[in-house]
Amino acid sequence: MCGIVGAAASRDVVPFLVDGLKRLEYRGYDSAGIAVVAGEDVRRVRRTGRVSELEAAAAAEGLHAPLGIGHTRWATHGGVTESNAHPHISVGELALVHNGIIENHEQQRQRLQALGYAFESQTDTEVVAHLIHHYRAQGASLLGALQRAVKELHGAYALAVIDRRDPGVLVAARMGCPLLVGLGEGENFVASDVSAIVSATRRVIYLEEGDTAQVTRDAVQVYDAGDAPVVREVHVSDVSLASLELGPYRHFMQKEIHEQPRALGDTLEGIVDAGGFDPALFGKDAAEVLADVESVQILACGTSYYAGLVARYWIEAIAGLPCAVDIASEYRYRPVAATARQLVVTISQSGETLDTLEALKYAGSLGLVRTLAICNVPESAIPRASRLVFYTRAGAEIGVASTKAFTTQLVALFALTCVLARLRGRIDAAQEAAYLDELRHLPGSVQHALNLEPQIALWAEQFAPRQHALFLGRGMHYPIALEGALKLKEISYIHAEGYPAGELKHGPLALVDEQMPVVVIAPNDALLEKVKSNIQEVRARGGQMYVFADADSHFGPSEQVQVIRTPRHVGTLSPIVHAIPVQLLAYHVALARGTDVDKPRNLAKSVTVE
Numbered sequence: 001m002c003g004i005v006g007a008a009a010s011r012d013v014v015p016f017l018v019d020g021l022k023r024l025e026y027r028g029y030d031s032a033g034i035a036v037v038a039g040e041d042v043r044r045v046r047r048t049g050r051v052s053e054l055e056a057a058a059a060a061e062g063l064h065a066p067l068g069i070g071h072t073r074w075a076t077h078g079g080v081t082e083s084n085a086h087p088h089i090s091v092g093e094l095a096l097v098h099n100g101i102i103e104n105h106e107q108q109r110q111r112l113q114a115l116g117y118a119f120e121s122q123t124d125t126e127v128v129a130h131l132i133h134h135y136r137a138q139g140a141s142l143l144g145a146l147q148r149a150v151k152e153l154h155g156a157y158a159l160a161v162i163d164r165r166d167p168g169v170l171v172a173a174r175m176g177c178p179l180l181v182g183l184g185e186g187e188n189f190v191a192s193d194v195s196a197i198v199s200a201t202r203r204v205i206y207l208e209e210g211d212t213a214q215v216t217r218d219a220v221q222v223y224d225a226g227d228a229p230v231v232r233e234v235h236v237s238d239v240s241l242a243s244l245e246l247g248p249y250r251h252f253m254q255k256e257i258h259e260q261p262r263a264l265g266d267t268l269e270g271i272v273d274a275g276g277f278d279p280a281l282f283g284k285d286a287a288e289v290l291a292d293v294e295s296v297q298i299l300a301c302g303t304s305y306y307a308g309l310v311a312r313y314w315i316e317a318i319a320g321l322p323c324a325v326d327i328a329s330e331y332r333y334r335p336v337a338a339t340a341r342q343l344v345v346t347i348s349q350s351g352e353t354l355d356t357l358e359a360l361k362y363a364g365s366l367g368l369v370r371t372l373a374i375c376n377v378p379e380s381a382i383p384r385a386s387r388l389v390f391y392t393r394a395g396a397e398i399g400v401a402s403t404k405a406f407t408t409q410l411v412a413l414f415a416l417t418c419v420l421a422r423l424r425g426r427i428d429a430a431q432e433a434a435y436l437d438e439l440r441h442l443p444g445s446v447q448h449a450l451n452l453e454p455q456i457a458l459w460a461e462q463f464a465p466r467q468h469a470l471f472l473g474r475g476m477h478y479p480i481a482l483e484g485a486l487k488l489k490e491i492s493y494i495h496a497e498g499y500p501a502g503e504l505k506h507g508p509l510a511l512v513d514e515q516m517p518v519v520v521i522a523p524n525d526a527l528l529e530k531v532k533s534n535i536q537e538v539r540a541r542g543g544q545m546y547v548f549a550d551a552d553s554h555f556g557p558s559e560q561v562q563v564i565r566t567p568r569h570v571g572t573l574s575p576i577v578h579a580i581p582v583q584l585l586a587y588h589v590a591l592a593r594g595t596d597v598d599k600p601r602n603l604a605k606s607v608t609v610e
């Protein structure tokens, strides 16, 4: 969603800000803007649409300055217009960018209007600019005014502010939305995401909830929620510039699909190196936290939720623990019958998904203290709010449609299953060794699945003109059908639904005709014969079937039934292998339809608003 980048330097920072905003584009946005303090003026350029348009406008206006802030906006309050785009300026003096939502913006707006402030936008954000200006006018420093203002805000924010009266100073604040300070050589930065500043530095300080910071080109000072100076740890980010570049691929989604063998291998490394399913994989005191767990509650959104649905099959079957999976935005608002010894597992690629974070906090308010985060971004909010953590090592995921984050989450969840099973005495050393072996072979099987791309691209041509599609699966492959349908919807805009194959005759069969492609996930497992019967039901109604069947299943094509042979059945980890063909199908259908694969309309990468 929204992105922030800011810089205090001695060079012209405008090209750096533009470059940073381009690196934040993947998060999804609808407009962008830059403000700088140049000489005695604060100057601003904003545009709806792409950062490249903003870049051209900034060049046309001759914008150059050593201090500035930039923003990509994903509108929550007020339409997608230039006047609603950030930065917002108060009285021609200070400029501000904001990620998040100010919940008490209406009261603040009335108060500030009564004080004489004129509003130019419909956003919730503009009140913050005027509020800081108001305290500034009463004699506070820029930092002091920010610190007073944020105490009157309800909601979530990451803020960066500059003022023409303080030409070298950038101030920032964080509550509920990520914000970090980057430490350069004779220049310093702020950003909502390390990718925005990685061309200049990888040394970062992650601000904590309630922190504010003052950043100049040669000094950084962070203050805690009580405005006392604090020293925060400096981290060296492992995000590399190469991971943010496309390389030989057409899209980041394609690159990330193909990176899966490596991403899985990297994620597996810790497990394989530990030589087994050691609880310590999840944190120092994991053995103690996990030992007496009586049930598991998984909380997540979107694709991560589907990872949770797969894990339920594993956790119940292998660890023998009851497992519930909830969509975070539902869980957080319903009265929950929590049991004390429940393990709460949150799954989020970014670690900033607001609904998941709030669901975790809600679980905490119910007294659920055994919490575990599965996340791809170090030091993000959800792991920091959790007792135990497993970091997937997928690397930066830029495409809005999640691919490698999903499959690496599944590896983490499988490892969790095995740890729980081991602690409960449900698996012996031989079984543990067998599961480890399956994991070791996983990257190879995924590579085989990737090799199916040319065949899948041919199917995609047939899908491209369609308006609807059904995805069917059974057992632990039912969530893969859901994920396949979601991927297709997200990037090709074809309406698609995932169903448990056995559920067809209870409704969706009514939709089937020769115009409706039906994708079937048909692994060579105990449910294969059931799936075959479901295929016949569709065939009898004229449906066109596209079946992904394991190489060892002897499942052949027939009239109306096309088959692509996936690798030999890999057993328990089969959902991970079967995720690959549905990702490739969605990608190639989107290509054939000419959609914006990496930035599908209306969607954002990290969903940091409710």
Ligand code: HGA
Binding pocket: 001, 002, 073, 074, 075, 076, 077, 078, 084, 098, 099, 100, 101, 102, 123, 124, 125, 608, 609
């Ligand atoms: N509420 C602000 C910022 C929105 C945001 O953070 N989106 O991710 C606005 O609507 O401008």
